[in-house]
Amino acid sequence: MTNIDWDALHAAAKAAMHLAYAPYSKYPVGAAALVSDGRLISGSNIENASYGLTLCAECALLGELIRGGGGRLVAFACVDGAGQKLVPCGRCRQLLFEHGAGTLVLDTPDGLRTIEEMLPQAFGPGHLTEIESKA
Ligand code: THU
Numbered sequence: 001m002t003n004i005d006w007d008a009l010h011a012a013a014k015a016a017m018h019l020a021y022a023p024y025s026k027y028p029v030g031a032a033a034l035v036s037d038g039r040l041i042s043g044s045n046i047e048n049a050s051y052g053l054t055l056c057a058e059c060a061l062l063g064e065l066i067r068g069g070g071g072r073l074v075a076f077a078c079v080d081g082a083g084q085k086l087v088p089c090g091r092c093r094q095l096l097f098e099h100g101a102g103t104l105v106l107d108t109p110d111g112l113r114t115i116e117e118m119l120p121q122a123f124g125p126g127h128l129t130e131i132e133s134k135a
Contacts, residue, residue: 009077012042017079020044031057031078035071058092072101085109093119
């Protein structure tokens with residue numbers, strides 16, 4: 001946790017926030033993450049005239065993760081339109097859990113938190129394999 005460059009993550013999240021497409025909510029969001037191989041990835045929210053189809057910034061970030069060859073998320077930061085730290089929504093916590101290293105740390109307005117703290121008792125890929133092995 002000590003060798004993570006949180007300033008760089010925040011700068012990347014802020015830069016992504018400025019690229020958001022949020023004409024409906026006017027609530028731009030930028031997210032950035034450090035990947036296990038050292039990559040720094042980011043994403044912005046992408047809204048849609050069919051409101052329910054809105055993609056959160058985390059969705060775009062995960063697109064970049066997978067497109068860049070995958071890997072595990074080690075550290076994550078997210079900012080609002082004022083550049084202030086933002087917590088990921090519930091759905092996005094689930095998305096981050098799926099691709100997070102077990103030790104994924106998020107910078108929240110309340111300080112650094114692990115993914116386990118942000119999404120206790122998470123449902124995940126392990127549950128599916130449990131079912132398969134019981135069948
Ligand atoms: N939003 C995100 O991009 N990520 C979150 O974790 C919270 C919400 C976006 C979705 C929508 O475009 C705007 O914020 C307002 O809800």
